[in-house]
Amino acid sequence: MRRIVLFLPFLVFLVLGVVFYFLLGKDTQYMPSALIGQPVPSFQLVTLEGEQVKQTSDLPKGSYLINFWGTWCPSCHVEHPYLMTLAEQGVTIVGIDYKDQQAAAMQWLRDKGNPYTLVLMDELGQFGLDMGVTGAPETFVINAEGKIAYRLQGVLNAQSWQVIKAYL
Amino acid sequence: MMKQLLICLALFGFVNAAFAEELMTFRSELNQVRYQSLIKELRCPKCQNQNLADSNSGISVDLRQQVHNMIETGKTDQEIVDYMVARYGTFVLYRPQNTPATFLLWYGPFILLSGGVVLFVVVLTKNRRRSCK
Incomplete structure (x- = not known):
């Protein structure tokens, strides 16, 4: 009995070692969205061209991406070319111009190309709030049932696409 | 100053x-x-x-x-x-909310504390018995 007790610290060390080993290399910043499995919150947003008001029922049928971006966001510059690649591959992307200026955003799409099937303006960030967005860029995967399946915080690139693809 | x-x-x-x-x-x-x-x-x-x-x-x-x-x-x-x-x-x-998922968070310290108290009492009584002999 005494002997076993003496080995207790070593056992604790082993257990902690295993736990810590599996936590190595994990992204501590990763936070799943609180909205996973829920439908897209209802909204009324104006299109970037400022002509039409769109609501939840105007969203695409089938699976698609919702991408929050803004001309003020440096990472969105990095992300944009990859969004163009995805659009060419036939991925449907809805763009939300998040807390941005209309003129600047239109210029951006003219200069860099428009990967979005629909661009909506969220000037005050209210829709972003309802989606639980903490910044830009953020990308949500909406599955064929219209439910939010995945949320990516940060740049969408070839690497993160490998993960996202599976949720579409 | x-x-x-x-x-x-x-x-x-x-x-x-x-x-x-x-x-x-x-x-x-x-x-x-x-x-x-x-x-x-x-x-x-x-x-x-x-x-x-x-x-x-x-x-x-x-x-x-x-x-x-x-x-x-x-x-x-x-x-x-x-x-x-x-x-x-x-x-x-x-x-944190008080849910089954946060049970250890809320009550873990008290569980550990009561374990420590039990251990303390056990050791104490053992030592007393030994010194009585």
Whole structure:
């Protein structure tokens, strides 16, 4: 009995070692969205061209991406070319111009190309709030049932696409 | 010398109070107190360990504004907290909810403490028995 007790610290060390080993290399910043499995919150947003008001029922049928971006966001510059690649591959992307200026955003799409099937303006960030967005860029995967399946915080690139693809 | 130091200290306090604070008007003193306590208890979803009151990130500014709006439109504290949790998850709560998932968090220390007390008593009685022999 005494002997076993003496080995207790070593056992604790082993257990902690295993736990810590599996936590190595994990992204501590990763936070799943609180909205996973829920439908897209209802909204009324104006299109970037400022002509039409769109609501939840105007969203695409089938699976698609919702991408929050803004001309003020440096990472969105990095992300944009990859969004163009995805659009060419036939991925449907809805763009939300998040807390941005209309003129600047239109210029951006003219200069860099428009990967979005629909661009909506969220000037005050209210829709972003309802989606639980903490910044830009953020990308949500909406599955064929219209439910939010995945949320990516940060740049969408070839690497993160490998993960996202599976949720579409 | 002493006087200058005091002035410096007083000004320092003023700077601290002005940090991360927008100009907001409240309908009543109570609303302002509720606002202050809510933004201290809610965590900035973008930052690893800051509350809404301390953070100057864009999202914190927006969420403070949202808390202010909800208080002024007559929402209760619970409604505001529920609103935040629905969007940002339990991550935003600095005071974790009491659910089965957080059982160890709430009661773990007491379980460990009672284990320690039991061990202490066992060792004590053992030693006493030994010294009696």
